[in-house]
Amino acid sequence: MAVIRDIMPAFQLYQPSSVADAQKLLQQHGNDAWVMAGGLDSFDWLKDRIKKPKALVDLSGIDELRGVRTTGDGIEIGAMTTLTEVVRHPVVKEKYGLLAQAAELVASPQIRNQGTLGGNVSQDARCWYYRAGWPCYRAGGNICYADTPVGRNREHAILHAERCVAVNPSDSAPALIALDAKFVIQTPKGERVVDAENYFLGPDIDITHMNILEPGHLLTAIRIPSTWAGAQFYFEKVRDRNVWDFPLLNVASAMRLSGDTIQNLRIAVNGAAARPLRLKAVEDSVRGKPRSAATGEMAGKLAVQGAVPLQSNAYKIPLMRNLVKRSISGAQEAAWAS
Amino acid sequence: MGIIEWATSPLGQNVPIHIAWFLIWVALIAGMLFLIVHAIYIRYFAKEKEFVADASPKVAAQLPARIPRHSLAARLFHWIMAASMFVLLFTAFLPKVGVRFDWVTYHWIAGTVLTISIIFHIIHASFYLDFWSIWPDRADLEDAWKRFQRFMGKSSALPRKFAKYPLENKLYHGAIIVTGMSVILTGVFMMSRVRTIFFPRNPYLFSDMTWGLMYVLHGLAGVGLITLVIVHVYFAIRPEKLPITASMIVGTMSREFYLKEHDPKRWVVEASPNTPRGAVDGD
Numbered sequence: 135m136a137v138i139r140d141i142m143p144a145f146q147l148y149q150p151s152s153v154a155d156a157q158k159l160l161q162q163h164g165n166d167a168w169v170m171a172g173g174l175d176s177f178d179w180l181k182d183r184i185k186k187p188k189a190l191v192d193l194s195g196i197d198e199l200r201g202v203r204t205t206g207d208g209i210e211i212g213a214m215t216t217l218t219e220v221v222r223h224p225v226v227k228e229k230y231g232l233l234a235q236a237a238e239l240v241a242s243p244q245i246r247n248q249g250t251l252g253g254n255v256s257q258d259a260r261c262w263y264y265r266a267g268w269p270c271y272r273a274g275g276n277i278c279y280a281d282t283p284v285g286r287n288r289e290h291a292i293l294h295a296e297r298c299v300a301v302n303p304s305d306s307a308p309a310l311i312a313l314d315a316k317f318v319i320q321t322p323k324g325e326r327v328v329d330a331e332n333y334f335l336g337p338d339i340d341i342t343h344m345n346i347l348e349p350g351h352l353l354t355a356i357r358i359p360s361t362w363a364g365a366q367f368y369f370e371k372v373r374d375r376n377v378w379d380f381p382l383l384n385v386a387s388a389m390r391l392s393g394d395t396i397q398n399l400r401i402a403v404n405g406a407a408a409r410p411l412r413l414k415a416v417e418d419s420v421r422g423k424p425r426s427a428a429t430g431e432m433a434g435k436l437a438v439q440g441a442v443p444l445q446s447n448a449y450k451i452p453l454m455r456n457l458v459k460r461s462i463s464g465a466q467e468a469a470w471a472s
Numbered sequence: 473m474g475i476i477e478w479a480t481s482p483l484g485q486n487v488p489i490h491i492a493w494f495l496i497w498v499a500l501i502a503g504m505l506f507l508i509v510h511a512i513y514i515r516y517f518a519k520e521k522e523f524v525a526d527a528s529p530k531v532a533a534q535l536p537a538r539i540p541r542h543s544l545a546a547r548l549f550h551w552i553m554a555a556s557m558f559v560l561l562f563t564a565f566l567p568k569v570g571v572r573f574d575w576v577t578y579h580w581i582a583g584t585v586l587t588i589s590i591i592f593h594i595i596h597a598s599f600y601l602d603f604w605s606i607w608p609d610r611a612d613l614e615d616a617w618k619r620f621q622r623f624m625g626k627s628s629a630l631p632r633k634f635a636k637y638p639l640e641n642k643l644y645h646g647a648i649i650v651t652g653m654s655v656i657l658t659g660v661f662m663m664s665r666v667r668t669i670f671f672p673r674n675p676y677l678f679s680d681m682t683w684g685l686m687y688v689l690h691g692l693a694g695v696g697l698i699t700l701v702i703v704h705v706y707f708a709i710r711p712e713k714l715p716i717t718a719s720m721i722v723g724t725m726s727r728e729f730y731l732k733e734h735d736p737k738r739w740v741v742e743a744s745p746n747t748p749r750g751a752v753d754g755d
Contacts, residue, residue, distance in 0.1 A: 268481075268482050269479030269480065269481065269487075269489055273479075274477070274479075274489070275479055275489045276489050276490060276665070276683060276684070276687050277665065277675050277680075277683070278675070279482070281673065281675075282673075282675055282676065295667075296574075296576060296666075296667075297576065297665070297666055335572070338574040338575075338576065338577075339572045339573060339574055340567070340572050442667075
């Protein structure tokens with residue numbers, strides 16, 4: 135139950151100094167291993183004694199997982215790079231400002247100093263029934279406590295809910311999807327590179343995991359191609375407390391314009407489903423259209439098609455509609471005609 | 473290592489949540505072991521089947537060349553049920569062994585198809601077919617005892633040939649009834665836990681304990697069906713059973729096979745090739 139005991143359960147602590155060593159440890163311990171990046175998600179689980187791994191692999195001593203590197207086609211960010219480092223990096227700020235904006239809105243300065251980009255995209259759901267250790271679907275049980283007439287589901291999913299209605303709480307994830315980032319994963323079979331949007335899993339595919347990482351896998355870097363470098367970016371996060379909170383919803387978009395016409399767009403939202411959603415239908419529908427309030431309004435309506443509110447989160451539908459509209463037509467055009 | 477996974481409910485009650493998933497492998501291995509042992513037995517140890525003499529040449533001569541065995545409706549039911557069963561098993565257990573896909577929707581749709589087809593079958597078998605032909609009768613048990621005595625090397629009279637269905641078929645059908653009805657009845661209630669087109673979600677229909685037991689029963693019957701389906705497919709493709717399998721496709725079997733395996737007194741076939749309905753039953 136949700137009693138913070140503060141004393142973590144006993145586990146073997148491993149602090150490898152290289153990716154190769156970390157991989158060996160992860161393969162050696164398989165399902166019993168817990169990967170810790172910044173520790174902000176991990177310590178919650180461990181101090182609540184809800185997760186009790188036998189081996190904890192702390193990645194903080196692996197230098198090769200840190201830093202932002204310029205490559206032939208964009209940049210590569212080590213998975214253990216802190217969010218503060220991402221925010222302050224000159225190349226990120228200059229060319230990939232969308233990610234800098236998103237990372238800067240994560241939690242508080244102290245948390246951004248400790249939290250890592252890899253950890254932010256890989257963090258677990260924040261549904262309190264799940265975090266409290268109740269035997270819900272996501273915890274391997276057979277019920278969703280949030281999706282009931284009396285469940286506390288104000289922060290939960292409006293789209294793609296499948297038994298579990300928890301949402302993905304990452305701010306950087308939609309920005310990386312909008313930037314067409316690639317996630318580099320070391321697996322026992324070698325390196326695997328996946329599109330950012332394919333890194334995340336919904337409950338329809340795997341109800342107990344938020345991403346495709348399997349035992350023995352390690353997210354080592356995130357590559358951002360130059361495709362969207364310097365594009366027009368928009369990131370907006372709506373949260374209960376502006377100083378420090380998880381998103382109720384956020385939106386990230388990267389846009390290329392030709393005059394006033396939208397040449398190309400990538401847009402993603404988070405907080406609406408168990409995985410960050412790339413809005414492909416919206417992207418296709420606005421391509422070649424003028425950047426205007428009408429286009430934004432049409433895109434907003436399209437974005438929420440199929441949304442099913444729970445008892446207490448119907449507000450997310452107009453919120454998402456409006457965020458999508460603003461991301462396309464700009465905040466100044468946000469007023470709805472109707 | 474228990475066969476049931478337990479969890480603590482929000483009320484502090486220890487409740488079952490589902491079966492332990494290693495049972496999938498147990499069921500799979502059990503099915504494979506059965507077919508290996510049976511195949512070895514048939515290949516190296518089994519004796520030729522012996523039956524007491526039955527049909528006179530006169531009776532045999534009056535039979536049509538093709539003996540009607542399964543009506544079109546019965547065959548359609550069988551294959552729809554088989555397809556839905558395979559979909560149900562694959563969508564239920566592949567995700568548990570690491571194959572990731574959107575399985576729930578396919579699972580409840582296949583479950584709905586199975587449920588409807590079973591309802592049809594119950595009505596069809598009860599009112600349009602010979603309902604009792606698939607249930608073991610006294611003659612089955614007497615003949616089974618004779619076969620067992622002879623298998624053990626003791627002297628016993630020869631058994632009769634089979635009625636429409638051998639005792640093994642009837643027992644298999646009984647096992648399918650138990651497991652099938654278990655997964656269907658629990659599955660219908662479990663659909664109220666997911667979003668379907670049929671009724672609003674209501675996870676509080678039962679207590680956590682009742683739900684847990686329902687999931688366990690669904691799981692146990694489900695893994696049982698893995699073994700049963702393996703056994704069924706194995707027998708369907710065994711050379712000596714192919715005429716029976718073929719009859720589930722074309723609806724008939726040859727007169728020779730009928731006379732070799734079946735007792736015309738216990739499974740009466742009309743002399744005319746255009747056999748009237750009711751005299752020769754479907755499945």
